[in-house]
Amino acid sequence: QAKEQFFPLLSYRTGPYAPNGTPWANGKQDYLKMINARDGGINGVKLTFEECETGYATDRGVECYERLKSHAGVTLFDPQATGITFALTEKVPTDKIPLITLGYGLSVSQDGNAFKWNFPIMGSYWTGADIIMQHIAKKEGGWDKLKGKKIALVYHDSPFGKEPIPLLQERATMHGFKLDLIPVTAPGVEQKAAWLQVRQMRPDYVLLWGWGVMNSTALKEAQATGYPRDKMYGVWWAGAEPDVKDVGDGAKGYNALALNTSGQQPKVMQDILKYVHDKGQGTGPKDEVGSVLYTRGVIIQMLGVEAVRRAQERFGKGKVMTGEQVRWGLENLALDQKRLDQLGFAGVLRPISTSCSDHMGSTWARIHTWDGSKWNFSSDWYQADEQIIKPMVKTGAEKYLADKKMQRRDPADCQS
Amino acid sequence: MRDPALGGIATSTPASERVLGDVILDVRNISLAFGGVKALTDISFDVREHEIRAIIGPNGAGKSSMLNCINGVYQPQQGTIAFRGRSFKHMKSRQVAEMGVARTFQNLALFKGMSVLDNIMTGRNLRIKTNLLLQALRIGPAEREEIRHREYVERIIDFLEIQAWRKVPVGQLPYGLQKRVDLGRALAMEPQVLLLDEPMAGMNLEEKQDMCRFILDVNDEFGTTVVLIEHDMGVVMDISDRVVVLDYGKKIGDGTPGEVRANPEVIRAYLGTSH
Amino acid sequence: MSKTVLNVNGIEVIYNHVILVLKGVSLQVPEGGIVALLGGNGAGKTTTLRAISNLLKGERGAVTKGSIELRGERIESLTPADLVKRGVVQVMEGRHCFAHLTIEENLLTGSYTRSDKAEVARNLEKVYTYFPRLKQRRTSQAAYTSGGEQQMCAIGRALMASPSIVLLDEPSMGLAPQIVEEVFAIVKDLNARERTTFLLAEQNTNMALKYSDYGYILESGRIVMDGAASELAGNEDVKEFYLGVGGGERRSFRDVKSYKRRKRWLA
Amino acid sequence: MGFFLETLLGGLMAGMLYSLVALGFVLIFKASGVFNFAQGAMVLFAALAMARFAQWIPQWTGIANPVFANVAAFLVAGLIMFAVAWAIEFLVLRQLVNQEGATLLMATLGIAYFLEGLGQTLFGNSIYKIDIGMPKDPVIAFDKVFEGGILVNQEDLIAALISAVLVALLSLFFQKTATGRALRAVADDHQAAQSVGIPLNRIWVIVWCVAGVVALVAGMIWGSKLGVQFSLATVALRALPVVILGGLTSVPGAIIGGLVIGVGEKLSEVYIGPLVGGGIEIWFAYVLALAFLLVRPQGLFGEKIIDRV
Amino acid sequence: MIYRENGQFKTSYRADQQIFAIVQDRWAIAALLALAFFVVPALASDYFFRAILIPFLIMALAALGVNVLVGYCGQISLGSGAFMAVGAYGAYNFFVRIPNMPLVPAILLGGLCATAFGILFGLPSLRVKGLYLAVATLAAQFFSDWMFLRIKWFTNDSSSGSVSVNNLQVFGLPVESAQAKYWFCLAFLCVLALAAKNMVRGAIGREWMAIRDMDVAAAVIGIRPMYAKLTAFAVSSFIIGVAGALWAFVYLGAWEPAAFSVELSFRLLFMVIIGGLGSIMGAFFGAAFIVVLPIFLNQFLPALVASVGLSISTAGVSHAESMIFGALIVWFLVVEPHGLARLWSTGKQKLRLWPFPH
Ligand SMILES: Nc1ncnc2c1ncn2[C@@H]1O[C@H](COP(=O)(O)OP(=O)(O)OP(=O)(O)O)[C@@H](O)[C@H]1O
Ligand SMILES: Nc1ncnc2c1ncn2[C@@H]1O[C@H](COP(=O)(O)OP(=O)(O)OP(=O)(O)O)[C@@H](O)[C@H]1O
Ligand SMILES: [Mg+2]
Numbered sequence A: 001q002a003k004e005q006f007f008p009l010l011s012y013r014t015g016p017y018a019p020n021g022t023p024w025a026n027g028k029q030d031y032l033k034m035i036n037a038r039d040g041g042i043n044g045v046k047l048t049f050e051e052c053e054t055g056y057a058t059d060r061g062v063e064c065y066e067r068l069k070s071h072a073g074v075t076l077f078d079p080q081a082t083g084i085t086f087a088l089t090e091k092v093p094t095d096k097i098p099l100i101t102l103g104y105g106l107s108v109s110q111d112g113n114a115f116k117w118n119f120p121i122m123g124s125y126w127t128g129a130d131i132i133m134q135h136i137a138k139k140e141g142g143w144d145k146l147k148g149k150k151i152a153l154v155y156h157d158s159p160f161g162k163e164p165i166p167l168l169q170e171r172a173t174m175h176g177f178k179l180d181l182i183p184v185t186a187p188g189v190e191q192k193a194a195w196l197q198v199r200q201m202r203p204d205y206v207l208l209w210g211w212g213v214m215n216s217t218a219l220k221e222a223q224a225t226g227y228p229r230d231k232m233y234g235v236w237w238a239g240a241e242p243d244v245k246d247v248g249d250g251a252k253g254y255n256a257l258a259l260n261t262s263g264q265q266p267k268v269m270q271d272i273l274k275y276v277h278d279k280g281q282g283t284g285p286k287d288e289v290g291s292v293l294y295t296r297g298v299i300i301q302m303l304g305v306e307a308v309r310r311a312q313e314r315f316g317k318g319k320v321m322t323g324e325q326v327r328w329g330l331e332n333l334a335l336d337q338k339r340l341d342q343l344g345f346a347g348v349l350r351p352i353s354t355s356c357s358d359h360m361g362s363t364w365a366r367i368h369t370w371d372g373s374k375w376n377f378s379s380d381w382y383q384a385d386e387q388i389i390k391p392m393v394k395t396g397a398e399k400y401l402a403d404k405k406m407q408r409r410d411p412a413d414c415q416s
Numbered sequence B: 001m002r003d004p005a006l007g008g009i010a011t012s013t014p015a016s017e018r019v020l021g022d023v024i025l026d027v028r029n030i031s032l033a034f035g036g037v038k039a040l041t042d043i044s045f046d047v048r049e050h051e052i053r054a055i056i057g058p059n060g061a062g063k064s065s066m067l068n069c070i071n072g073v074y075q076p077q078q079g080t081i082a083f084r085g086r087s088f089k090h091m092k093s094r095q096v097a098e099m100g101v102a103r104t105f106q107n108l109a110l111f112k113g114m115s116v117l118d119n120i121m122t123g124r125n126l127r128i129k130t131n132l133l134l135q136a137l138r139i140g141p142a143e144r145e146e147i148r149h150r151e152y153v154e155r156i157i158d159f160l161e162i163q164a165w166r167k168v169p170v171g172q173l174p175y176g177l178q179k180r181v182d183l184g185r186a187l188a189m190e191p192q193v194l195l196l197d198e199p200m201a202g203m204n205l206e207e208k209q210d211m212c213r214f215i216l217d218v219n220d221e222f223g224t225t226v227v228l229i230e231h232d233m234g235v236v237m238d239i240s241d242r243v244v245v246l247d248y249g250k251k252i253g254d255g256t257p258g259e260v261r262a263n264p265e266v267i268r269a270y271l272g273t274s275h
Numbered sequence C: 001m002s003k004t005v006l007n008v009n010g011i012e013v014i015y016n017h018v019i020l021v022l023k024g025v026s027l028q029v030p031e032g033g034i035v036a037l038l039g040g041n042g043a044g045k046t047t048t049l050r051a052i053s054n055l056l057k058g059e060r061g062a063v064t065k066g067s068i069e070l071r072g073e074r075i076e077s078l079t080p081a082d083l084v085k086r087g088v089v090q091v092m093e094g095r096h097c098f099a100h101l102t103i104e105e106n107l108l109t110g111s112y113t114r115s116d117k118a119e120v121a122r123n124l125e126k127v128y129t130y131f132p133r134l135k136q137r138r139t140s141q142a143a144y145t146s147g148g149e150q151q152m153c154a155i156g157r158a159l160m161a162s163p164s165i166v167l168l169d170e171p172s173m174g175l176a177p178q179i180v181e182e183v184f185a186i187v188k189d190l191n192a193r194e195r196t197t198f199l200l201a202e203q204n205t206n207m208a209l210k211y212s213d214y215g216y217i218l219e220s221g222r223i224v225m226d227g228a229a230s231e232l233a234g235n236e237d238v239k240e241f242y243l244g245v246g247g248g249e250r251r252s253f254r255d256v257k258s259y260k261r262r263k264r265w266l267a
Numbered sequence D: 001m002g003f004f005l006e007t008l009l010g011g012l013m014a015g016m017l018y019s020l021v022a023l024g025f026v027l028i029f030k031a032s033g034v035f036n037f038a039q040g041a042m043v044l045f046a047a048l049a050m051a052r053f054a055q056w057i058p059q060w061t062g063i064a065n066p067v068f069a070n071v072a073a074f075l076v077a078g079l080i081m082f083a084v085a086w087a088i089e090f091l092v093l094r095q096l097v098n099q100e101g102a103t104l105l106m107a108t109l110g111i112a113y114f115l116e117g118l119g120q121t122l123f124g125n126s127i128y129k130i131d132i133g134m135p136k137d138p139v140i141a142f143d144k145v146f147e148g149g150i151l152v153n154q155e156d157l158i159a160a161l162i163s164a165v166l167v168a169l170l171s172l173f174f175q176k177t178a179t180g181r182a183l184r185a186v187a188d189d190h191q192a193a194q195s196v197g198i199p200l201n202r203i204w205v206i207v208w209c210v211a212g213v214v215a216l217v218a219g220m221i222w223g224s225k226l227g228v229q230f231s232l233a234t235v236a237l238r239a240l241p242v243v244i245l246g247g248l249t250s251v252p253g254a255i256i257g258g259l260v261i262g263v264g265e266k267l268s269e270v271y272i273g274p275l276v277g278g279g280i281e282i283w284f285a286y287v288l289a290l291a292f293l294l295v296r297p298q299g300l301f302g303e304k305i306i307d308r309v
Numbered sequence E: 001m002i003y004r005e006n007g008q009f010k011t012s013y014r015a016d017q018q019i020f021a022i023v024q025d026r027w028a029i030a031a032l033l034a035l036a037f038f039v040v041p042a043l044a045s046d047y048f049f050r051a052i053l054i055p056f057l058i059m060a061l062a063a064l065g066v067n068v069l070v071g072y073c074g075q076i077s078l079g080s081g082a083f084m085a086v087g088a089y090g091a092y093n094f095f096v097r098i099p100n101m102p103l104v105p106a107i108l109l110g111g112l113c114a115t116a117f118g119i120l121f122g123l124p125s126l127r128v129k130g131l132y133l134a135v136a137t138l139a140a141q142f143f144s145d146w147m148f149l150r151i152k153w154f155t156n157d158s159s160s161g162s163v164s165v166n167n168l169q170v171f172g173l174p175v176e177s178a179q180a181k182y183w184f185c186l187a188f189l190c191v192l193a194l195a196a197k198n199m200v201r202g203a204i205g206r207e208w209m210a211i212r213d214m215d216v217a218a219a220v221i222g223i224r225p226m227y228a229k230l231t232a233f234a235v236s237s238f239i240i241g242v243a244g245a246l247w248a249f250v251y252l253g254a255w256e257p258a259a260f261s262v263e264l265s266f267r268l269l270f271m272v273i274i275g276g277l278g279s280i281m282g283a284f285f286g287a288a289f290i291v292v293l294p295i296f297l298n299q300f301l302p303a304l305v306a307s308v309g310l311s312i313s314t315a316g317v318s319h320a321e322s323m324i325f326g327a328l329i330v331w332f333l334v335v336e337p338h339g340l341a342r343l344w345s346t347g348k349q350k351l352r353l354w355p356f357p358h
C-alpha cells in the first residue's frame, strides 16, 4: 500500500462566492501538486487530495466533511466558510481532525487550550480589526486623535461580518470615537440604503467587512455616493482582485488588510509555474497564480504540509500522519524567516510560531491599496495589540467552555 | 291529508297527498346587484317544510344567485332571509350549514384532488367531534367516529350507485357522475333543506330518472325540504310542489306547476310554445 | 351519399398510461352532416371528441391505437391550433370560458385564426343575433356570468372561427329549454346554410335524434349501436333506455323505478 | 430635508431597477399563468452572454471599438436568448400543457438550475464586466437649495429611463394587440385556448423571447452596476415583492410596485433601520407588500382573483 | 400477477380504512421498517449515516410538514426555512437556558415555538391567496433571518449570532454516535409521519383539502376557512419546527441563521412538488431526490467522466451537476406532473394489472 497523506479540499466554485472561492481553491490544489512534482511528497509520503464542492452552504459543507473525513490519511480541513467552520467546530473533536481557518472563523478559537482542534493561524477578525484601527490611528497621528471621530462599519450581515464588532466597540470606548454599524443583507447586491446612510453620517472612515459580490458593490456604491475610496478600509477578505477588478478606476485608493503579499515573483510561485502549470497540470489559469486569494490558498496548504512535516519529525519520518499527529504539528509550527525563505515564501508572509495555547502563531498584517490596476503595499507590518485581544479571547473562551460544560486542556494534553 | 292552509294549492300529482308543514325558509324582499347588473330585484317567496320547491327561469335570471344569497355566499343588499322564523340579514356560510341547509352547485364545485369517498365524507365534517390530537393519534373515539361516519357515507354511495368509483379522484370522473358526487356530499350533511342547482344537467334520461327518484325519496323518507333549480320542464312539472319563476331578477310567477304552466308571462319569458 | 370528412378508425385511448377508456371506437362523419354521439355518463363521448380535436394531451391521455382522418389526412399528430386552421373547432364540455376576459373578448379570442376583420365583425354580429343575452352581458367578465350565459359564450366562441366542422360537447347543458331549442335550431341553420358539419355529444337524446341525421351510441368505450337518426329513434331499446317512452306513453318522473330505489335506500 | 429627498430619489431609482426584473416575471405569468422561477437565472445567463461576447468579439474581429463590441454582443446575446426561449418551449412547456401552476413552477425551477449550470459552463464563473459607458460618478443637484445638495446617480437615472420605456412599450403591446388578448386567454385556460386555435407553442416562444430580451436588458443594467457574476441571479428575490405588490398580471403594476417598494425599503432602512440595528430593508419590503395585499389581495393592479360557485 | 388485491375482501370499514389496505403493502412496509430500524444501522457506513441518511430523514420530516401546508391545504409557503429556524432557536433556548432540560421536550417545545410563529404568519392567509401568499411567508423568512441575527437574546448573547449545542442525551443515553442520531431522527420521523398521515386521512385532512380545492364550496358545507388554514399552519409549522431543531441539534451541531436561509425554504418547496403535492409518501421521495441526487451526482460524475477517458474540473462537475439536476426535474415532471409519488402509484397500478397492459 502506497503511503499517502490525504488533503480533503472543501471549496466552492459555484454559487454567489465562486469568484473568490475559485482562486483560493486553485492555490490549495496547485501547492499540493507542486510538492508532489518537486519533492515527491513529504519525506516520500505522497500527497493526495480530493475536492468537494460546498457552494458556501453549511449543509453541503457538512456533507463534504463527512464524505472526506474517513478517507485514509486525512490531514486537516480548511472549510473556506464561516458557517461551515461553526458546524465543523462541533464535529472535529470527535473525529480528531484539525481545522485550519486562516484569517477567518472564530476569533476566540485562538485559545488552543479551549479549542483544541481549531487553528485560526495568522489572524482573526479581532486582530484584523485592531490592525486597521492602529493604521488609522497612525494616519491621524495617534490614538488620541481618534476622539470624536466617526467610523462606520459596513458589514456582511452574518456571523462573519459581526465578528469584529466587539473589538471595535472596545476600541471605541477606549479612544472615544463613534462607531456606526451598518449591516448589509447577504449576499449584498443591494446597498443603496447603506450608502445613503454613510452619506448622511459622513464618517471619517468606513470599514468594509464584506465577502464576494458585496465588496465590489460597496465600492461602486461608494463611488456613486461620492464617498472617498481612500477612506475605506477592507478586511483581508475584501482586498483581493475580484473585489476591485471590475470596479476599475472607481476603486482607486481603496485600502484593505493584507495577510500576505501577492505576485508571481516569490520562489514558491515560480515553482508552481514550473512544476505544475508548465506541465499543463495547473488547476486554474496561469495568470491567476500569485493573486491575493490564490496566494492565501497556497499559504494554507503550505501550513498543512509543514504541519505534517513537523509531525513526522516527532512521530516518524516517511509515515502517514493521523489527524491527531497533524494537530500536534500545527501546534508546534516554527516557521522562522529562514525556513520561510527555504520554502520559497520569502517576503510573502511573516514568521509563524504556534504553541499549545496559541493557535494563531502570528498576529501581523499590513495594508495595501488598489491603484486602479494592482495592489500596492501602503504600510508596514502591524501587530495586533495583545493587551486588548488576549483578555477578550480569554473571556470568550471561558464562556464557550462554560456553555459546553467542558474543561480547559491540561498541560499534559499538549504533549500528546 | 291535504293541509287546509294550503287549500288553494292543488297539484295534479300525488305529492299533494303529503303534509306540507310550516314555512321553513322565508325569503323577503331580496335585492342583489353587482355593479350595474341587477341580479335580483325585490324577490320574496317562501318554502314550506317537506315540500319540493322549484325555481325556474331563463339563463341569467338570478336563480343561482338566489341560492347563493340563502347560502351566505352573496350578501344581498336588501331584504332578509328567515329560517324557521329566525330572520337574518347577513349570514355566514358556516351558520347556514349549521342550521341544516345543504346545497349542490351548478358549475361543479367538487374537491378535485380528493376521492369520491373523501368528498362525501367532507359533508360529515360538521358532525365530527373529536379534536385534532385524537385525530392525529387515531385512537379510540376518533377511529370509532370515523367509522360511524364512514358507514353513513357508504349508504349514500350505495344509493347513488357509485361504489365502483369510491376511491377515484373526482377530477377523473365523467361529468354526470361528478354531479352525483356533488349531491352525495350535500346529503351527507343530513340537511333539513337541500338546495339543488341544476342537478340533472348533463344527464341522460335514465340518469335523470334515478336522480328524481332519489330526490323524491329523500323528500319522502326524511322530510327533507328541497329547493330545486332545473331547466328540464318535465322534471320540474312532475316532481315539484310549487314553482317560482324568475326573469331578469324579478319574480314573474309563483304557484303550482299547473298554475305556472298556464301563466302567460311565464310562457312568454321562459317556456316558449313548445311546452 | 356524401363524402366522409371525418373518419375515426378503431381508436383506443388511455389516460395516465393506465386507464383504458376507449376500446376501439370507429365512426364516420359525412360532409355537411349532423352526427350525434349518444351514451350514458362515462361512456367516453368527451374522450372521443378530445381525441379528434387533439386536446387529449393536456389531460394526460393518448390515442394508442387506430387512426383519425380528416378529409383523408391523418391528423393525430397535428396541434389543436392546426386543426382549428383546418376548420375543426371543439366546444368543450363544462364551458371553459376565459374567466378574466369579458364576454366580448372571449368571443373575439374565438376568431384568433381569422385575419379578415370584416369577417370577424360579421361573425360577432351573427353570434349576438343568435344569443342576444350575450350582447347584454358583453362587458362583464366571463367568470361573473351565469352558467347558461357561459355556455352560450362557449358556443358563440366556437362559431367565431367560421368552422367547417364543429365538435359540440353537451351544448344543451345548463340552458333553458327555449335556448336549447334555439341552439339546435342554430345548428340546423348553420348546417343548412353554410354546410357546417356537426358532431355532437349529447345526453339530451330526444333533441339530438330529432336534429341529427345519424347517430352512434357509445357505452363503456365501445360503439354499441349506430344508424340513421330516425331509425334509432324508432328502436325499441333506444326508446326504453334513452327516450323513456318504452312501452307506451311517457311516464312521469314520479313513478319510475321507485320500487328498486326505495328498497336499496332503506336496506 | 435634502437628505430625505435624496433617499426618496434613491428609492425611486432602485425601484425602477427592480421593476426591470419584475417585468420578466409579469410577462411570463400573464402569458401562461406560470410563475417563472428561472427569471433570475435568465438575467444571469443573458448578462453572462453579453459580458463575454463583448470581450470576445473584439478579439475575434480585431475591431476594438467599444460601441461596436457592445452592440454586437447585445445582438448575439439576444439571439442566444431567443434560442433559449425556443428550447424551453420545445423541451419543457410543450410537454406540460394544461398542467397546474405548481407543476409549471417546478419546471421553471428545473430550467433555472439548468441555465445556471449551462451559463457558467459556457461563459465561466468569475466576475465579468459589462461596460456600456454608464457614467459612474454622481452629480450633485440643487446644492444651492439644500446643504450638501441632492446627489443624483446618473447611472440609475439612465437605467430608470430605460425601464420606463420598456414598460410603456410592453403595456401597449398587451393592451392593444390581438396577441395580447390571446396571451391573457392562455393564462386563463390552456385547453380552451387551444380549442379556439391559439397556437400555444408559438405564443410561448414569443413571450419567452420577449422575457429573454427583458432579462437581457435587466442583466445588462444590473451587470454594469454589479459586475456579472452568480449573485446577479439573486436580484430576482428583491424583485419579488415588487411583482406581488404591483399585481402578477400587470405590466404598469411592475413599475408602480417597484417605486413603492424602492421608496419604502430605502426610507425604512435609513430612518427606522438605525433604531433596530439595521438590515431591515429586505423584510420590510416584503412586509410592505403584504400590507398592501391585505387591502387588495390581488396586488395593486392585478386581475381580481375570481372564485365563484 | 404477484401484486394483486383480488381476493382480498375487506369485511369492515376499519380494515378498509387502513393506511395500507393491501396485504402485500403491509408486508412491504413492515419489511421496510425492520430494514430501517435494524438492518440499515448494522450495515451503513458512518458517512452514509451522517451525510445521507440523517439529512434525508430530517429533510423528509420537514418536507412532510411543508406538504401538510402546501400539498394538503394549498397554501403556498416559502417560509419553511423560517419555521425551521424558529424551531431550532426555540429548542436551543429551552435547552440551554433551563438547567437540565431534557432533549426531547426541548425539541418539542421548539416545535411549539414554530407553531406560534406559523400561526402568526398564517393569519394573512385568511385574506391573501395563492402566489400572493408566498410573499407573506417570505416576509416570515426574511424577518426570521434578521431576527436571529439582530436580537441577541435568541442566541444566548453570542456576539456572532452563531450557537451550538453538545452533549445530547435521551434518558441518559448519549445521542452522539451516527447510529444513535439516526435512530433518534428515525423515531421522530416515524411518529410524526404516522400522526400526519392520520390527520390527513381524517376529518381535519379533509377540511384542509377541501379548502385547497375549492374554498367557497368548503365554506358552504360548513368548513371554517380560518380554522382549517390556521390548523394547517399550526400543524405544518410544528412538524417543520421539530425538523429544524433536529437539523440544528443533530445534523449541524452549530449553526448560524444562514443555515435556515431562503434557499432552504425553496428546497423544501421543491421537495414537496417533486415528490408529489398532497402525498405523505411524496415527502420521502422528494427529500430523497433533492438531498441525495446532488450528492450522488457530485460523487459519480467525475468517475463516470473518467471512465470514458475524459477529465473534468471540479467546477465543471458542479456545473454539470446543476444542469443534470435541472434537466432531471424537468424530465420527471414531463413524465409525471404530479410528482414522484404519483409515478409510484401509477407504477403500482401497472403492476396490479401485470401482465396485461390495461
Ligand atoms: N383526465 C382523465 N383521467 C383519467 N380518467 C379520465 C379522465 N377523463 C375521463 N376519464 C375517464 O374516462 C371515462 C370516459 O369519460 P368521458 O368524460 O369521456 O365520458 P362522457 O361520455 O363524456 O361522460 P359524460 O356524459 O358524463 O360527460 C370515464 O370513466 C372517466 O372516468
Ligand atoms: N359575482 C357576480 N358578479 C357579477 N355579476 C354576477 C355575479 N353573479 C351573478 N352575476 C350576474 O347575475 C345574473 C344572474 O346570474 P345567475 O347565475 O343567478 O343566473 P341563473 O339564473 O342561475 O342562470 P343559469 O340558468 O344560466 O344558471 C347574471 O346575469 C350574472 O351574470
Ligand atoms: Mg345558475
Ligand SMILES: [Mg+2]
Pocket: B174, B175, C045, C046, C047, C093, C169
Ligand atoms: Mg362528457
